[in-house]
Amino acid sequence: MKFIVSSSYLLKQLQVLGGIINSNNTLPILDNFLFDLDNKSLTVSASDLETTISSQLEVESSENGKVCIPARLLLDTLKTFPEQPLTFTIEDNNTVEISSNHGKYALAYADGEEFPTSVELKDPSSTKIQGDILATAISKTIFASGNDDLRPVMSGVFFQFSTESLTFVATDAHKLVKYTREDVQASQVAEFIMPKKPLNLLKSILAGSEDQVTIEYNESNAKFTFDNTEMICRLIDGKYPNYEAVIPKENPNKLSIDRNQFLNSVRRVSIFSNKTTHQIRLKIAGAELNISAEDIDYSNKAEERLTCDYQGDDMQIGFNSRFLTEMLNNLTSDEVSLEMSLPNRAGILTPVDGLDDGENVTMLVMPVMLNN
Amino acid sequence: MDAAILIRKIIHVDMDAFYASVAQLDNPELQGKAIAVGGSEIRGVVSAASYEARKFGVRSAMSGAMAKRLCPHLIFVKTDFARYKEVSSAIRKIFYEYTDLVEPLSLDEAYLDVTENKKGNPSASLIATEIRLKIKERTGLNASAGISINKFVAKVASDINKPNGQKTIPPEEVIEFLEKLDVKKFYGVGKVTKEKMYRLGVFTGMDLKSKTEEFLTEHFGKSGGYYYNIVRGIQKGSVKPSRIQKSLAAERTFNENIASEIYMLERLEEIAKEVERRLLKSKIAGKTITLKIKYSDFTLQTRSKTLDMYVSAAALIMEIVKELLFQSSMKDSVRLLGISLSNLNNEKKKAAKPEKSIDVQLKLEF
Numbered sequence: 001m002k003f004i005v006s007s008s009y010l011l012k013q014l015q016v017l018g019g020i021i022n023s024n025n026t027l028p029i030l031d032n033f034l035f036d037l038d039n040k041s042l043t044v045s046a047s048d049l050e051t052t053i054s055s056q057l058e059v060e061s062s063e064n065g066k067v068c069i070p071a072r073l074l075l076d077t078l079k080t081f082p083e084q085p086l087t088f089t090i091e092d093n094n095t096v097e098i099s100s101n102h103g104k105y106a107l108a109y110a111d112g113e114e115f116p117t118s119v120e121l122k123d124p125s126s127t128k129i130q131g132d133i134l135a136t137a138i139s140k141t142i143f144a145s146g147n148d149d150l151r152p153v154m155s156g157v158f159f160q161f162s163t164e165s166l167t168f169v170a171t172d173a174h175k176l177v178k179y180t181r182e183d184v185q186a187s188q189v190a191e192f193i194m195p196k197k198p199l200n201l202l203k204s205i206l207a208g209s210e211d212q213v214t215i216e217y218n219e220s221n222a223k224f225t226f227d228n229t230e231m232i233c234r235l236i237d238g239k240y241p242n243y244e245a246v247i248p249k250e251n252p253n254k255l256s257i258d259r260n261q262f263l264n265s266v267r268r269v270s271i272f273s274n275k276t277t278h279q280i281r282l283k284i285a286g287a288e289l290n291i292s293a294e295d296i297d298y299s300n301k302a303e304e305r306l307t308c309d310y311q312g313d314d315m316q317i318g319f320n321s322r323f324l325t326e327m328l329n330n331l332t333s334d335e336v337s338l339e340m341s342l343p344n345r346a347g348i349l350t351p352v353d354g355l356d357d358g359e360n361v362t363m364l365v366m367p368v369m370l371n372n
Numbered sequence: 373m374d375a376a377i378l379i380r381k382i383i384h385v386d387m388d389a390f391y392a393s394v395a396q397l398d399n400p401e402l403q404g405k406a407i408a409v410g411g412s413e414i415r416g417v418v419s420a421a422s423y424e425a426r427k428f429g430v431r432s433a434m435s436g437a438m439a440k441r442l443c444p445h446l447i448f449v450k451t452d453f454a455r456y457k458e459v460s461s462a463i464r465k466i467f468y469e470y471t472d473l474v475e476p477l478s479l480d481e482a483y484l485d486v487t488e489n490k491k492g493n494p495s496a497s498l499i500a501t502e503i504r505l506k507i508k509e510r511t512g513l514n515a516s517a518g519i520s521i522n523k524f525v526a527k528v529a530s531d532i533n534k535p536n537g538q539k540t541i542p543p544e545e546v547i548e549f550l551e552k553l554d555v556k557k558f559y560g561v562g563k564v565t566k567e568k569m570y571r572l573g574v575f576t577g578m579d580l581k582s583k584t585e586e587f588l589t590e591h592f593g594k595s596g597g598y599y600y601n602i603v604r605g606i607q608k609g610s611v612k613p614s615r616i617q618k619s620l621a622a623e624r625t626f627n628e629n630i631a632s633e634i635y636m637l638e639r640l641e642e643i644a645k646e647v648e649r650r651l652l653k654s655k656i657a658g659k660t661i662t663l664k665i666k667y668s669d670f671t672l673q674t675r676s677k678t679l680d681m682y683v684s685a686a687a688l689i690m691e692i693v694k695e696l697l698f699q700s701s702m703k704d705s706v707r708l709l710g711i712s713l714s715n716l717n718n719e720k721k722k723a724a725k726p727e728k729s730i731d732v733q734l735k736l737e738f
Contacts, residue, residue, distance in 0.1 A: 171736065173735045173736050173738065174733060174735060174736070176736060241738035242738065243738075245738075246736040246737060246738065277731055277733070279731055318731060320733055344734060346736065364736065366733065366734040366735060366736055367734055368731045368733050368734065369731060369732045369734060370731055
């Protein structure tokens with residue numbers, strides 16, 4: 001088997017695929033890319049058993065064949081080449097020979113049949129969504145997902161599709177983000193939990209892409225198809241917590257404020273907060289928001305005052321500044337609204353402006369109980 | 373060493389059928405009748421019964437219907453806490469004539485430490501007699517008293533010659549007294565502990581005394597050590613006179629229900645002034661102001677607000693009360709209005725070193 005391919009074209013595809021390869025695999029075969037050649041079409045795949053991603057490339061060839069080529073070695077080599085055609089030749093002595101303008105390189109390859117085959121989706125449902133919309137949905141939510149091994153369902157992002165809208169939810173029980181697109185619909189109701197790793201990969205591949213992504217899914221797997229790429233991944237098994245129940249319906253104390261100003265103040269003040277709790281205190285009275293933090297152990301203390309638009313009772317509430325920073329950072333609006341009820345109930349952070357039609361973001365953050 | 377331990381003289385004063393007696397005192401036609409305070413023949417529970425009613429087996433915490441069955445001619449009387457408090461404070465005044473070491477347990481019960489007393493009277497028994505006499509003179513009510521070397525024995529003793537009697541357990545008799553005492557009478561021994569003790573063959577103080585401290589600790593945990601000591605007449609707890617006041621309130625029940633906020637404001641002004649007077653008298657101020665509203669259907673509503681600073685002036689209190697009053701409209705006409713201040717500035721100042729913060733990150737409840 002033999003094919004000729006552009007070096008930078010191949011590198012670009014392999015770098016995307018390489019993101020799925022674990023650095024220390026228990027199965028050595030997973031350290032390889034699978035090259036599956038069918039005349040002018042070369043399919044390259046990478047897998048970590050949970051997720052398999054493959055891309056189709058056009059190459060110069062008239063042969064067929066299937067081999068596994070060591071990923072690290074190949075990527076390291078490809079990175080060094082300026083753009084040029086490369087010739088891959090599978091020799092009989094179990095080596096692949098790559099010929100460039102500069103010389104020849106031989107890599108040991110494994111039999112293509114050893115590579116784990118990716119699952120076929122049985123009776124999948126499917127939905128189409130524009131690439132950048134999916135990328136946005138992922139980046140808006142994924143940061144809020146948890147890392148708790150005891151609650152694996154919360155380590156992923158919940159996809160909730162209906163005939164009216166698509167909803168994406170992530171939470172670690174301290175914070176929660178619900179991102180809804182009413183401008184995209186599914187043909188039928190479906191719910192599944194996507195693990196973080198393939199989502200991070202999708203996020204980076206799809207950012208800014210106007211390609212349509214086809215999402216196919218059944219009980220146990222989901223498949224994302226776009227452009228020349230296809231990704232199949234195993235879903236997180238289990239029931240997602242009833243997140244709707246924890247979103248407060250009545251939050252009478254409403255604060256509106258410039259997002260950047262708020263974010264900068266929180267960042268600055270939080271430098272003075274306790275290094276383990278990262279706790280800051282918001283005191284709101286009239287049109288004044290007072291943000292303060294104190295690290296008693298080191299006698300560090302900071303306080304800032306901001307003017308804001310506030311309707312509600314005077315109140316004092318504590319938050320972990322890291323949560324607030326992450327959330328405010330993730331939003332892009334000029335102004336945000338923070339709705340609260342009591343110092344021990346969740347605050348709801350929403351953008352006031354800058355949303356597309358049919359786009360909705362709701363962020364929940366649980367406070368820290370202050371002991372006065 | 374033993375000689376250095378001063379034997380204390382503790383009096384436990386307990387009013388006889390306090391609520392019922394106050395009711396009988398205020399309504400002479402009830403004298404000598406079987407009455408129950410609180411509850412009614414249909415609903416509620418009896419909070420106190422007169423001795424006449426107790427003969428029929430009527431007890432406090434019994435349902436009104438049950439009490440009526442036991443004693444068909446039982447008369448039910450409404451509770452009147454304002455009046456009980458008034459009588460109670462008159463009684464406390466008497467206590468303070470003898471000692472400042474007064475630990476009130478409730479409106480009708482208190483411990484007094486008269487080891488050193490203002491009258492210089494060396495006999496606790498005589499002081500108890502005097503106190504009971506003064507209570508009778510000034511309030512017309514009967515009290516019983518127990519006198520001994522610690523709170524526990526004094527409390528048990530006050531029950532012995534009840535009603536209208538007193539009992540002294542002198543230091544030399546304490547041990548014997550405790551040995552004969554049924555374990556269920558020991559302070560801290562309730563139904564469950566009693567059964568456990570009975571199962572272990574502990575029926576009297578004597579039995580309890582025969583057990584080692586290790587044995588008691590093994591079976592009753594921390595309380596074991598306490599039982600071990602108490603049966604030997606050792607009780608560490610002293611009479612604690614200063615229970616910190618948590619709140620201060622004044623309220624008025626109106627002869628006729630009020631429907632208009634304008635009239636309510638007038639009344640609230642008076643109440644606020646009364647609160648101010650009491651605050652100044654105790655030299656305290658509070659942060660949290662609570663408005664209490666009792667509607668004509670007896671439903672109770674409270675509205676409160678906590679300020680950043682301590683207030684005691686009537687004008688300031690009224691400002692907040694007004695806010696609370698107009699916060700939402702009245703559900704009904706009003707029969708009682710009250711103002712209370714809590715979060716008082718009488719708490720002992722915390723130690724100079726601030727406590728380690730124990731702030732808790734809250735979680736969403738899935």
